[in-house]
Amino acid sequence: MSQAGLIDGTSLSRRIVEDTAKRAADLSDRTGTAPCLATVLVGEDPASVTYVRMKRNRCRKAGIESRQVELPAATTTEELVGTLRSLSNDPGVHGILLQHPMGGHIDERAAFEAIAPEKDVDGVTFASFATMSFGLPGFVSCTPGGIMRLLDAYDVDPSGKRAVVVGRSAILGKPAGMLLLARDATVTFCHSRTRDLSSVVREADIVVAAVGRPRLIRGEDIKPGAVVIDAGYNPGNVGDVDFDSAVERAGLITPVPGGVGPMTIATLLEQTVEAAARQLGV
Template sequence: MTTTAAARLMDGGSLARRLVEETAARAADLTRRTAVQPCLATVLVGEDPASVTYVRMKRARCEKAGIRSRHVELPAATTTEELVGVLTDLSRDPGVHGILLQHPVGPHIDERAAFEAIAPEKDVDGVTTSSFASMSFGLPGFVSCTPGGIMRLLDAYDVDPAGKRAVVVGRSAILGKPAGMLLLARNATVTYCHSYTPAAELSAALREADIVVAAVGRPRFIAGEDIKPGAVVVDAGYNEGNVGDVDFDSAAERAGLITPVPGGVGPMTIATLLSQTVDAAERQSAAGAA
């Protein structure tokens, strides 16, 4: 993509590669010291092409990071009860340290019930209510991977949220809401907007935002004209045609820092997942040795 952007790109790909290298070193050290190899179990319901691709990518990254992967494929007709049973069994398996349920899982399945079947100590994707509560109260646990990756990106580019106005556009349980809570924990003043926020109010909020996190799931939903000059723009959206939730070209003319799509937030999500899987393996290994 060619652009006359004034903004500096936040390169999530390079940062993610460094994080995966660090994670691989930690995994190797754990295996050397304890003979325990971190293991991530991935669970896929149905054959959605995008989900199949994502899971394949995550398993390949696991291999690079020295993490063993166990893949469970379930038919599209799997019921909530059956899925909960699989996740419960994985939660009880001492050979599994982290569990990833690839979503969406299909409209006939109670996704929340499925997420809650994952033991908190193995919830390396940060999708359970226990993880959300721990994150919100600053307690030990796992953060949702995309928001966690966003915070790592901000840190890498020396963006301190303290005292800044942050606008999160989106309110999903595993992206928008936790992103706002993590920014709040870092002393930002946080405003949530979403697809039902009146256009004039959304525009007004964005024009005052020092940090914008776009997570609404609508292509080019945020116009560049609404970006405050010099703002940090983090686009966590990914829509058909490799476009985000922000109109990149126009936003990049005004922003100080901006994430590309792809190559910004996406790589950090997977890298955070792998890092938290090794965290989980270290904690479970230490608990077992105590």
């Protein structure tokens, strides 16, 4: 059996970031205002600190300003909501990223909903979920949006295909499935309660693994020729798909790393500049 083609998220994300940087520069030239992403970090969780720093660095390289908002770990939901509301009303801020998960005492949903939909460049609000689900204009959750870009770049048209999404989180599995449904795939959502997962996955022309369990999906679960998108990222650079066996059956497959991973931040940057363009009216 021939090996699957590799879906190269590193190259595609680089092209998106380059285009985004050009657009950011053009926007700054024309309006005198650079696109600005507010990054909101609660507490000092080392992983979160690292992620936010990385996103800020990537913004800077793309000509996007970032406004760093760092709140103490003891911040209440009410205080956080107040901060997010004032960023939502601040004309100098075009996009808002609330780093999550946060401490257990914060009502994350209340915090997300304090982000104005037109600045929700991370795609976490109810409104963004609904616009994704209904195929309406709006911002997408970054990883699912990146997955759709990968499919488009490799001419994988979801229409009429069977897509199986393994995982149903609010920012990954559910929106990924709804975006595929909006593009006319026949979509099945699987999760921890799914019986005989292997046989369900074997129905899929497009598999999206988004569950956070290392190598859960194995080669024998893949219909020959299927497109396999691995959005899992587990310790040791291991995805939710057992790459070595899946690559022997799939038609196209994303590696981990270098597949879905780099698309997330590219989508964040692209949406930030898009938000700025809309708010600046150009």
